[in-house]
Each structure stands twice: as C-alpha cells, then as structure tokens.
Amino acid sequence: MEIESFVIKSEGDWIAMRSGHSLAFKQFEEVISEIKIRLLKFDDYQVKDLLEKTGYSNSDFSKPFKIEWSAQSDWDQSTKDQELHGCSIFIPIEQNNSTGIFLKSKGYAEKIQAISDYLFLDDGTLVLSTVYENMMAEERIWFLNHNVRCRASVVRSIDSNAILQTSFTSEVRKLVS
C-alpha cells in the first residue's frame, strides 16, 4: 500500500519554504509556513462528513489525515488572513497499488472541496492532479530523506491551458528536542 506508507512518512510538523513563479510576469513569491500533518481516526467526524459530502460513504479508504498551515507571505498583507492560514481534510481511496484518488475538503489552487487523481512514479514520487472550476493543478511530492520533502506544482487555466504559476516547496521536519 504505497499511499499508506507515504502518508505515514508525511505525518509530523514541517517548516516549508515555498517559491512561486508567475511566468507571464517574471514575478517571484516567497512564503515560509508551518505545516502540521496529522493522521485522523477512521471514525473522526471530519472524515465521515467529507465522505458524505463527496458521495463516497460506502468506499474503502486508507489513512485519512488533516493538514493545517500557517504562512507568512511577502505579498499583499490584506490577503494574508483569508488564504495563508487554513486546514484541509484528505482521504485517500486506492484504485490499485500505485493509483487512486484523494478526497479533499479544501483544494490547493481553489479553496473548494475537490477530488484529485493520484499516481506514484517508479521512484516513489506522488503525482496529484486536480481539476477545479477554472484551473487544473498538478503537484508532485517526493522525499529527499526522512526529514526533507519537496513539492513542485503547476496551475493551468482550464479554458486556455495556459500555465498560470509554477511553485516549489522545500519542507523540513521540525524535530522535537
């Protein structure tokens, strides 16, 4: 169960350095965040709630988890409260050993409930693809070692297929002393 071990390795507290690249404008964005990833119990009310809302109540699922983030951006102060703090519930549902879907209570490119397809590449990289209302996002996540994870993403417009932004995040595990 490749997704289970990936989720278990991801659990913990992380400091994330994120760089966003707006390709059309050659603009960089830099954000440092704290991210908490916690496994949830199978009967957690938040899990039940998301399964019901997405119509997957009768499906087998593996390790559900919650991601909480809290970020400081170098961008406009006014957007900070609404976008840079938040949390989302994730429920993986396997199709086979290396592919499946993720139910998400809140998406990455658009902050709405979403369902992502996932697959694992042959080196263990997790690739997540999500279609939102106006955008499509692809994220690839891989471990450099037990304590460092990388995430590269691209967001495209659905109408034009134009690439709106790429981004890269280096995540370092906060070690408890």
Added chain:
Amino acid sequence: MEIESFVIKSEGDWIAMRSGHSLAFKQFEEVISEIKIRLLKFDDYQVKDLLEKTGYSNSDFSKPFKIEWSAQSDWDQSTKDQELHGCSIFIPIEQNNSTGIFLKSKGYAEKIQAISDYLFLDDGTLVLSTVYENMMAEERIWFLNHNVRCRASVVRSIDSNAILQTSFTSEVRKLVS
C-alpha cells in the same frame, strides 16, 4: 532513444526563473537567467576535446549539445562574473533506452568537469545524479508543455550527506517573432 528526443526538445533559447532554498538558514535566492541550448555536430572540436579528456573517445554517443547561461542574481555582486555567466558541453552516452551517462565539461554544483548518471522516470522526467569532489547533486528535469521546462535540484555534502540547498527553475522558451 529517449535521451535524443529529450535533447532535441530542449534545444532553443529559454528564460529561466530559479529559486534556491538554503534550508539551514531559511534563505531564498532568486535568479533570472537566459539559457541557450544548441546541438553540436558530432565532429565539433569541443566534443572531441571532452571525449578525449574523459577517456570516452571510443564510445558511441548521442546528440551532444552546449548550454550557455547568463544570469542576474539578487546575491553578492562580487560573485556575479565568475559564476553566473558560462557555458558547458554535454555529451550523452546511452546504456539502454532509459539510462546512461552525461559527460559535462563543467558541472552544476561544482564548476569542474564531471560525469553524471541519468535515468528517465516512467513519466519522462530526466533524473541526473552527479558526484563531485565535495558534493553530490541530483537534478530532475521535466516538460510541462513544449515551451515550459521545470528543473528541481538538490545538493548534498558527501561527508555528512546533509542537504545544502534545494532549487527549482521554471524555464520558458523564447519564441522568435
């Protein structure tokens, strides 16, 4: 010949946005560069020279090419001339359809002649691994479409295996009007 089509797709002029993450210090580096990638003739003197210097004169090789870069960094002005402009010759030598080596006249993590191992992941991502004197570098390069390439890299210390820096580059092809 996966490497040949990758090199042919890469030929051209690119504008590159690069973000470097120094994990220990939580420091970001931002660089915008121009990159030119040009195929070389098999009998180009620069190709012959690199084959001789590396002891591969009798090997079959595929598409050799040259990368020239010219960058503007937000870092210390004094390092600019020595590191941010330069060129390197690359000669791919296939082992099988998806793995092989690259001879390089100048490396990425250390500016010395180097030999990299390469392999292709099942989604077409090229992964390059290079061992230098003091550091090891891994680069992964993939296309988002014909005109956008991404490169993610990690540099580790050989002694401690510590991760010194990660970086991510978004490369957009300059279209000739």
